[in-house]
Amino acid sequence: MAVVLSFGGKSLDALYNETGSRDHVFDYLQSVIDNYDKLDPPIKEDTKNELVVIKTQIELLSLPSGDEYMGKGLALKDPESTKLLQPQHIRREVDTVWENDTKKASVKKKNGLSLFKLQAEAAKGHHWAVYTKDSKRPYWNQYDLLGLFFSKMGPAPGGDVADQSKFYLPLTAVYAKFCLWIGGKQIPSMKDDPEKKNKKGDGQGDPPAVFQCTWNSETGDFFLGATLAGDRSNGTKLEYGAWEDKVKKARWDLLANFFIFPGDWGPFEGGRSPAKELDKKTTLFGNCGETYPFLEMMGPHVKDTDRARMRGLALGKAFASVPLYEEQKFFNKLIPPCMSCQQLMVYAGIASVNQFTQDATMDIPLFPYWPSSGV
Numbered sequence: 001m002a003v004v005l006s007f008g009g010k011s012l013d014a015l016y017n018e019t020g021s022r023d024h025v026f027d028y029l030q031s032v033i034d035n036y037d038k039l040d041p042p043i044k045e046d047t048k049n050e051l052v053v054i055k056t057q058i059e060l061l062s063l064p065s066g067d068e069y070m071g072k073g074l075a076l077k078d079p080e081s082t083k084l085l086q087p088q089h090i091r092r093e094v095d096t097v098w099e100n101d102t103k104k105a106s107v108k109k110k111n112g113l114s115l116f117k118l119q120a121e122a123a124k125g126h127h128w129a130v131y132t133k134d135s136k137r138p139y140w141n142q143y144d145l146l147g148l149f150f151s152k153m154g155p156a157p158g159g160d161v162a163d164q165s166k167f168y169l170p171l172t173a174v175y176a177k178f179c180l181w182i183g184g185k186q187i188p189s190m191k192d193d194p195e196k197k198n199k200k201g202d203g204q205g206d207p208p209a210v211f212q213c214t215w216n217s218e219t220g221d222f223f224l225g226a227t228l229a230g231d232r233s234n235g236t237k238l239e240y241g242a243w244e245d246k247v248k249k250a251r252w253d254l255l256a257n258f259f260i261f262p263g264d265w266g267p268f269e270g271g272r273s274p275a276k277e278l279d280k281k282t283t284l285f286g287n288c289g290e291t292y293p294f295l296e297m298m299g300p301h302v303k304d305t306d307r308a309r310m311r312g313l314a315l316g317k318a319f320a321s322v323p324l325y326e327e328q329k330f331f332n333k334l335i336p337p338c339m340s341c342q343q344l345m346v347y348a349g350i351a352s353v354n355q356f357t358q359d360a361t362m363d364i365p366l367f368p369y370w371p372s373s374g375v
């Protein structure tokens, strides 16, 4: 069995096994910040300073009671309605357009209005990038910010020494486990589980369905991301309007400069995607765990030589039933890229889906328009 590498001063399999609370997650992030220049690879001081800010942003959107998660400071015109607002893992503000429109909620929803708008402003430090440098993108959710934190710690120790077995699979498993502790309503299995009797977390929504890592097999550069999760489509007694669509569109919009995206699949309002039309799924572009990783690792800024070195894996949320790290136990939880992600790979000039399916059971159809398929 491959020896699992250390990252951030801790062997990744041990980190997976021992992370049994959200405090453990934040203790690890803090230890990375405290020991930044002694780690393998060492973290530059500028990057360490960014990690301090990112960690704070994660905490604000996280369990148990981050201010932005709780919606502290949100105020509707009617104070009684304000009391009905519920927590969610998305940075948001009240949209006054919705408040000032006196039409019925259902009509406003039809018109594309929602109670909230996303809050992710560059001027407030909500935009980030690693490999795309000044071409930054908005972050408004703690799962994505956690992927960003890990990605800023890169590259992988030893560059090309790292491979899926030794590094990227255990790294993704740790990332996934951390995500379950900081948000959502599911708690991961632990061998000695103090919360065994209570498998439900207090967070909002299901955890991300898929956790993805894309990496450069030569340089060890990598990026982690998760599927869209943590939003709440409606209040119990309060209409949120087209809020869910707004969040989905914001993820779609991230892909705006990704080669010829959306090609024939746009605009967002048309509701079209290869996953829907070719594989009976419901997901739209931008929803997938691949979104931030593909933008960082495969965008137009990447050289063709590096494009050929790109690899990837995606771990499904069923991973959470594995209490102790064991590589083989994750193989049937690895998910190949969906039809929409395969379309993005074709746009990006990736030669073969096989670069992203090591050990994954290919039970998703091959996108029919791969150049090599001759279609």
Ligand SMILES: [Zn+2]
Pocket: 288, 289, 290, 337, 338, 339, 340, 341, 342
């Ligand atoms: Zn996908």
